Structure formats: C-alpha cells, structure tokens
Amino acid sequence: MADAAPPAAAAAEPSKSAQKKAEKAAKMAQAKAEKAAKVQTTVAVVGGKKADDIIGITVSKADHFAQWYQEVVLKAEMIEYYNEIAGFYILRPPAMYVWNVIRKWFQERIEHMGVEETSFPMFLSSKSLEKEKDHVEGFAPELAWVTKAGDKDLEVPVAVRPTSEAVMYPYYAKWIRSHRDLPFRLNQWNSVVRWEAKQTTPFLRAREFLWQEGHTAHVSEEMAGKEVLEILELYAGVYEQLLAVPVVRGRKTENEKFAGGYYTTTVEGYIPTNGRGIQGATSHCLGQNFSKMFDITVEDPNQKGQHMHVWQNSWGLSTRVIGVMVMIHGDDKGLVLPPRISKVQAILIPVGLTAKMTAEEKTAHIAKCDELLAEIKKAGVRADIDVREGYTPAWKFNDWELKGVPLRLEFGPKDAAKDVVSYARRDTGEKGTVPLAELATAIPALLETVQKAMYDKADKAFREHRLVIQDWSKVVPALDDKNVVLIPHCLDMKCEDRIKDLTKSEEQVEGPDGQKAPSMGMKSLCIPFEQPAEKIAEGTKCLSPECERAAQTWVMFGRSY
Structure with a gap:
C-alpha cells in the first residue's frame, strides 16, 4: 500500500529454527536501530553550548541537510523522539494540525466519490497472511508479532497490521454478493507498524506511521482504472494545493509497482537540497489478483449465470507528506509553512512598548492590538497575538520564524500614528505595511500570494532539475x-x-x-x-x-x- 513499502503480509508462523533466526535478526536490527537513534539524538556543540540548548537552528541546510532536518522537526515542535523504543516518534500538535487539514480536505472529496469510512482491527492472524505469502515474501522481516497475553503464550501468534489487505478482503468476499453492490468503496484512517531495520527518520521512515488506506472493488477494469486516476489527482492536489509542493504524475515500472498488483500510479516529488526524488503517494490497480486470492466474486452482468472476480484498487497517503513539505520549504531559520496548512497563519506582535510608556498607554495599545486581531480573525484568517511577558520582540520574531508562521504582523505606536500594520513574509522576508482600513481584504490576499509564491519557487526548482x-x-x-x-x-x-x-x-x-x-x-x-x-x-x-x-x-x- 501507499508510499512506504510493499503490501501486507508474510508467511505463516515460522518453524522453530526459522523462528530462532528471525529472533536473532530482530535483535540485530534492534541494536542497529538503537545505535542509529543515539546518532540521531547526539547534539552538536556550538559556541560552547549544546545544540539542544540553542533555540534556533545550529547548522546550515545546504551543508548538513540530515542534521538540519532533524533539528527543524524537533525544535519547531513537530515531533518528539519516543525514547522508550527506537524508531518511534511522537507527533506533536503542529504536525497533527497539518495532518488533520489534509485528512479533512481528502475525506470530503472521497466522500463525494461515494467512498465510506470504516475501521478494521489492527491484528491479523498468520492464517490470513498465508494467502498472500507468494506475493510479499520480502515483507516478513518487518512484521511485528504478538506472542503473549499477560504471562501466557498465545496459541496462535498474531501480527500487527503493516497494511490491511489480509484484514479486509475476507469480509469483502462476504459482503459483496452481487454486481449491484459495486462499486464497493471503503477507506480507513489508521496507523500501521513496519519494524524497519534501516535507519529511521521522522515522517519519512518510522516503525509506526499514520496514513489512510482505501480499498475498493469494481465490476470492470475500466471502472477501476477511472478511479485510480481520480484518486491520484486528489493526491496531487494534497501536495500542490495544500502543501505548495509540485509533483510529477506517472506510472511505476514493473520493478517498482505494488507487489501483487496489476499496475501502480504515483506522484513523485523532488528535494532540491540533495537532488533526490521522493515517492509522494500511490494509487494501485490490483486487477483481479487479490479477488482471486480471497474469492471475491459476483455474477457477471454481461454473461448471465457466469461468475467473475471483481477488479480491485488500493490507494494510500501517509504522514510522509509532512516530511516532504519540511524538506522542500524549510530554511536555515526553521520551518516555512504554506498558509493553507499552517495552524497560525498570521501572528500579531505588539512592539514599541518602552519603559517610558505609562501603564495606561500600554493597556490601551494592547487593547487596540486585540481589536485588530478580532478584525483579522473575522476575515477568516487563523491569527494569534503574542503578548508573552519577559521576551523581547526580537526573540518572539525568531521563535515564530522557527515555527514557520507565514506572516508576522507588527503593531507599535509608530504604526498606530500612520494607521498601518507592518508585516514580514516568512517565505521571502519581504516587509511592508497594510492600512488598517484594508486589513480584512489585504491579509487574506497576502496569504494567498505567499501560498502561490511558495509553490512557484518549488515548481521552478523541480522543472529546472x-x-x-x-x-x-x-x-x-x-x-x-x-x-x-x-x-x-x-x-x-x-x-x-x-x-x-x-x-x-x-x-x-x-x-x-x-x-x-x-x-x-x-x-x-x-x-x-x-x-x-x-x-x-x-x-x-x-x-x-x-x-x-x-x-x-x-x-x-x-x-x-
């Protein structure tokens, strides 16, 4: 499924000798991952201080891309390392906000297509996996098995789902009774576990990650193929319309297609800093391969009395999208968020509050800032105000730049005298002013300008390379x-x-x-x-x-x- 690895499955429970080999390999992989985790969390020393103690980013994106990336997602509060087990990450509220914007946008569109939401159990038996073993033998090392419940061994070990074909398709065979039941379309939002032995990286490669996985059944190859491209275009929309990330739409070669599928379509991104391509999301036509495995049949509407195996699709998008966005847009100051997915689109910072001002003057100025904030919010902008005490405006500027907020608004006595608000764009650093009378129209327009400029910049880089x-x-x-x-x-x-x-x-x-x-x-x-x-x-x-x-x-x- 999707943009991470081959589909679900592995052989049934192995023999004792094979089990010992698997346990040995698992221990080696765990040791390797723990060693890698130590590398990930090793902190540099800059100017006599540990990098963790420095608020801003301590390395250049161009010179130390891997360290830069991990500093950005950590310091911008996108993730936290889960120190209990290597290879797992905590997604913090800013990251979950991005994911939920994507989820809402995508969910609305697939519901319009007739896709219904479902939720299947996270465990599957070795018996169900056995049906797929010929197609996905290489996936077995990444399966996580549950062998105990309390202090008792399970009679039959169960695997944590790496994807859900083997969980879902036996029930498709039960529920799909007639060609009139088609198209049959379900999607679930869930997490999956793949016990990666390779180096893990936040968002890009983790042992557990969030995704959506759609599984559908159709009466013909033509109907299945139509949906494959419709979903692919929605994935392109997630990247291009929400994340300001250009992608190339295409079809995977036989070498790179989904194991066990008929063909795979994909959206492919590009990371300018290191020149690497990155798979963004995939929409697969499974053909009749899985319907034959799981005996999903209906009466052929064109040949009365004859039965046919349904045509199936599967498609998925994961939290990898967040990592792609960070790598493409971020800079040496931290995150750069596209306005459409940023939790805070504009941050208002009162400035010019000096020791010479009376308490009444300061209170009146903050009250005016609150009025401006209310006006901006009324215009549909996700805005906030930073009135934290004990921090200078310059410190606040750097903090919000690190977090990637698209637009910084400043309002001080000099601005009040001119009836304007000063602004600074996060993407370009461009500064200017907006008349107070035009806030409700100018700020939303400026945010759309930022969104388009971010996409155009990334698109230019991709096309040139x-x-x-x-x-x-x-x-x-x-x-x-x-x-x-x-x-x-x-x-x-x-x-x-x-x-x-x-x-x-x-x-x-x-x-x-x-x-x-x-x-x-x-x-x-x-x-x-x-x-x-x-x-x-x-x-x-x-x-x-x-x-x-x-x-x-x-x-x-x-x-x-």
Whole structure:
C-alpha cells in the first residue's frame, strides 16, 4: 500500500529454527536501530553550548541537510523522539494540525466519490497472511508479532497490521454478493507498524506511521482504472494545493509497482537540497489478483449465470507528506509553512512598548492590538497575538520564524500614528505595511500570494532539475549535480536493476544518520504521464550502455529516498 513499502503480509508462523533466526535478526536490527537513534539524538556543540540548548537552528541546510532536518522537526515542535523504543516518534500538535487539514480536505472529496469510512482491527492472524505469502515474501522481516497475553503464550501468534489487505478482503468476499453492490468503496484512517531495520527518520521512515488506506472493488477494469486516476489527482492536489509542493504524475515500472498488483500510479516529488526524488503517494490497480486470492466474486452482468472476480484498487497517503513539505520549504531559520496548512497563519506582535510608556498607554495599545486581531480573525484568517511577558520582540520574531508562521504582523505606536500594520513574509522576508482600513481584504490576499509564491519557487526548482538526457556519459554528472533525469528506456526489469549499479558514484553524500557515504545509484521513479516534447525516434535504443533493446518510452530516474 501507499508510499512506504510493499503490501501486507508474510508467511505463516515460522518453524522453530526459522523462528530462532528471525529472533536473532530482530535483535540485530534492534541494536542497529538503537545505535542509529543515539546518532540521531547526539547534539552538536556550538559556541560552547549544546545544540539542544540553542533555540534556533545550529547548522546550515545546504551543508548538513540530515542534521538540519532533524533539528527543524524537533525544535519547531513537530515531533518528539519516543525514547522508550527506537524508531518511534511522537507527533506533536503542529504536525497533527497539518495532518488533520489534509485528512479533512481528502475525506470530503472521497466522500463525494461515494467512498465510506470504516475501521478494521489492527491484528491479523498468520492464517490470513498465508494467502498472500507468494506475493510479499520480502515483507516478513518487518512484521511485528504478538506472542503473549499477560504471562501466557498465545496459541496462535498474531501480527500487527503493516497494511490491511489480509484484514479486509475476507469480509469483502462476504459482503459483496452481487454486481449491484459495486462499486464497493471503503477507506480507513489508521496507523500501521513496519519494524524497519534501516535507519529511521521522522515522517519519512518510522516503525509506526499514520496514513489512510482505501480499498475498493469494481465490476470492470475500466471502472477501476477511472478511479485510480481520480484518486491520484486528489493526491496531487494534497501536495500542490495544500502543501505548495509540485509533483510529477506517472506510472511505476514493473520493478517498482505494488507487489501483487496489476499496475501502480504515483506522484513523485523532488528535494532540491540533495537532488533526490521522493515517492509522494500511490494509487494501485490490483486487477483481479487479490479477488482471486480471497474469492471475491459476483455474477457477471454481461454473461448471465457466469461468475467473475471483481477488479480491485488500493490507494494510500501517509504522514510522509509532512516530511516532504519540511524538506522542500524549510530554511536555515526553521520551518516555512504554506498558509493553507499552517495552524497560525498570521501572528500579531505588539512592539514599541518602552519603559517610558505609562501603564495606561500600554493597556490601551494592547487593547487596540486585540481589536485588530478580532478584525483579522473575522476575515477568516487563523491569527494569534503574542503578548508573552519577559521576551523581547526580537526573540518572539525568531521563535515564530522557527515555527514557520507565514506572516508576522507588527503593531507599535509608530504604526498606530500612520494607521498601518507592518508585516514580514516568512517565505521571502519581504516587509511592508497594510492600512488598517484594508486589513480584512489585504491579509487574506497576502496569504494567498505567499501560498502561490511558495509553490512557484518549488515548481521552478523541480522543472529546472528534470533533465532530458540521451547521452549516457552525462547521466552520472547530472545526478551529482542534484538532478533527476528522463532517459529513453526499454522497460526491461533486469536492465533497470543494472542501471542502479552502473550509476553509483564515489562522490560522498550525507545520509539520514549524518554519516558520509558514496552516492547511491539511480532507480526509476516513474514513467511520467507528461512525456518530454521530443518524441523518441523509431529505432532509438535504450540509453543503458549494456542494453541493445529498443527504447519504449521516457522514464524518470533519480537517486531517491
């Protein structure tokens, strides 16, 4: 499902010898993860102070991207490390606000499509997983098993869901009795557990994460395919309309598609700082593969008396979206939030309150600020006022910049004399004033300007770094220059695997744990729906120097998360 890993499942409960091997591997993975967690939480020393003791960001995004990212999400109060178990994170209110905005936006639109909300149990048995084992054998190491209840061993161990095909589809077989029941569309918002052995990173790779997973059934391939693209466009909308993040819509190659599915569509993002692609969300057509596994059939409406297996889709979007947004828009001061998903869109800070002012003057000034705040809120802006005592205006400016609030409003005696409010944009630092009489219209308009400018900036960066290349010698240099590439490709799976080896580079890059390592090879990101204007000439060969096959289409490759 979705944007994290292959679908659910694994073989049934293993033999004793296999179980011992699995336990040993799990212990090794745990030790590795705990070591990685220590690396994650190691603090730098800057100017004689620990980085944790410094309010602002202590490293440059360009120079130490991994450390910068982890400082930003921690200090901007998006996450907290869950120290009890490595690889788990606490999502704090600012992060949950972003997720809930996405949830509301997406939920409204899928309800309009006829998708209903559901909730299935989080545990599944080894027996149900057995049905899918041939499709997802590689997923077994990431399954978390419950083997005890209190001090008693369970007769049959149960797994914590890594996704829900095996949980849901037996009931689809029970509930779908006729073609008149189709389309059958359910979605649930939940968490899943995948016991990652790799380095974990907040939002991008965690052992438990939030997502939505939609599972639908249809009477025909055509109806299933129509929904696949409708959902994909909604995912693109989440990124582009809410998060101000451009994405490329496309189809995964056979190598990269959802295991056990018919085909996978995807939205792919790009991180300018390190030039990596990142999968944003996926919408899969499962074909009839799973309906055959779980015996989900209806009478064929075109052949009376004949039964057919339904066509199925699954689609998912996870909290990874938040990490993508942070990496693309953030800067050396901290978060930069798009206005549409920011809990506080505008923060009003009273300034110019000096020791020479009387108590009455200060009270009157704050009262005027409260009036302005009420007017801004009435215009539909999510605004707040910072009247915390004991902090200078400059300290407050830095604090709200760290948290990414899109617009800072300042109001002091000099502003009052001119009947204006001063503002500073978080995305560009641009400053100006707004007449008090125009607050109700100017502030919302300014926020929309910020939203569009953030998208345009990110879109420009992505387009400038999608290079169309027909000379193999230019591929690795393009990757080293932080680009993704569009190349003529044969779509052969073995050729695609070989390309990954051929494009490894000795250039040292910083990994998620902050350690330097040689650059990875590139892999296919997608076959873009929007192909380059230049058509592939008849007879053009696959760009791989070791391949003699004809090129089938332009494929976007890149180093990726």
